[in-house]
Amino acid sequence: MKTPPLRRLPATSHLLSLESALRKGSITEAGKELCLTQSAISKQLSQLETHLGVQLVQRTPNGVLPTAAGKQYLEKITPLLIALEDATMALKTAPGRGQHLRLCVAPSFASFWLLPKLSRFQQQHPEILVHITTQTGIPDLTAAGFDVAIVNAIPIDQRYNRDTFLSVNAYAVYAPSLVPSIADKPLQAYDLASLPLLHQTTLPNAWLEYFDAAGIHTQDAVHGPRYSTLALGLQAAIAGLGCALLPDYVTEQPINEGQLRRVSHPAYQVPTPYSLVYARQQHDQPAITTFKDWLLREARQEATDKPFHSTRPGGVNVKPTPDSS
The missing domain is CATH 3.40.190.10 (Periplasmic binding protein-like II)
Known part of the structure; x- marks a missing residue:
């Protein structure tokens, strides 16, 4: 087996500095990620360019950008660095x-x-x-x-x-504290039209489609705060901020613990x-x-x-x- 010409290879630390600086677009941020000073990152980049005999990084007032050679080199070495990390973690x-x-x-x-x-x-x-x-x-x-x-x-x-492995239906849920005057009465879909509605950022029309499926017309179906994750929507519902459309795998525990109640129908099929x-x-x-x-x-x-x-x-x-x- 041919022995790799290791003397021709740059230091791994220099390659990591290059990858981090170009990925973040900043020598300062690369230093933070690698726990090195800004001057240390700059020195390693200069040494790497000297070793290879080609400019890899273009320094600008707003950070660093790859040159054409730097972009091509980065695309080649990134999978190799990942493979090296994988091999190390596996061991x-x-x-x-x-x-x-x-x-x-x-x-x-x-x-x-x-x-x-x-x-x-x-x-x-x-x-x-x-x-x-x-x-x-x-x-x-x-x-x-x-x-x-x-x-x-x-x-x-x-x-x-x-x-595709999983299709999901979501159901309307609410905290008993949202309707304290009728906390013991199960709500129906038509009751929700007059309550605050919580929305998922990725499904802005979910409530509108929910009420359409139930045959309920309301102009308030698109109003209300929006949350970027299911976890945030869940916590908002538990806190009594409004009704949320959430799948059972998210709400099962708080429903069993009495923190939430579910309106059993209609279901909203997540598209x-x-x-x-x-x-x-x-x-x-x-x-x-x-x-x-x-x-x-x-x-x-x-x-x-x-x-x-x-x-x-x-x-x-x-x-x-x-x-x-």
């Missing part, structure tokens, strides 16, 4: 065995649905370590170093496969189901296939264990979806 966390799956998922879905179930995956597949990072939206898997992402948005990037997204060239990667199959089984099992039918024909609060694209 430290599971010496001599195992696969690693780097997962990106929305914070609320991770907290309320995925993490309570993940111990079963670990028991069934101890050879796979799942590393979780939370983020909303669809990440750039390659640039961010993720193998897979769980999203409830439709990716338009043709580089990705999308396997974008949850899907597992990954790069097309990784469709046969064993850890991804194993995790995908497990997600589908968990979704099916949950639908079997908790069949809650809505007023819509065939509607259930949480149901798996076999289709993929």
Whole structure:
């Protein structure tokens, strides 16, 4: 086997400084991330440019930008740095065995649905370590170093496969303190039209569609505060700030504890189901296939264990979806 010409390679620390500075667009911010001074980062970048004989970074009054050569070099070295980190973590966390799956998922879905179930995956597949990072939206898997992402948005990037595993219905919930004068009386859909409504930022028309499905006309369906995550909407509802449309996997515990009450119908079907997204060239990667199959089984099992039918024909609060694209 040919010995790598290590003397031609730059120091890893210099490469990390380059990656951080260009990703953040700032030498100062790169120093904060790497626990180095600004002058140390600048020195490492200059040494790297001298070593390679080409300018990589363009310094501007507002920060740093890559030159054409710097952008091309960064695209080449970033996957290598990620692979080096993966190999290091694999050795430290599971010496001599195992696969690693780097997962990106929305914070609320991770907290309320995925993490309570993940111990079963670990028991069934101890050879796979799942590393979780939370983020909303669809990440750039390659640039961010993720193998897979769980999203409830439709990716338009043709580089990705999308396997849908979970469709979700949301139900109106409210705190008894919101209506203290009739706290013992279960509310119906028509009662909600006169109460404050809490909205999800990603579903601005949810309440309007909810009342349309119930045959209720109200001009206040789009009014009210908006929250960026399900967790924030849940806490706002528990605090008695208004009614929220939330799925059962988020509200089950506070309903059981008496903090919230649910209006059983109609159900609001969230238009974008949850899907597992990954790069097309990784469709046969064993850890991804194993995790995908497990997600589908968990979704099916949950639908079997908790069949809650809505007023819509065939509607259930949480149901798996076999289709993929």
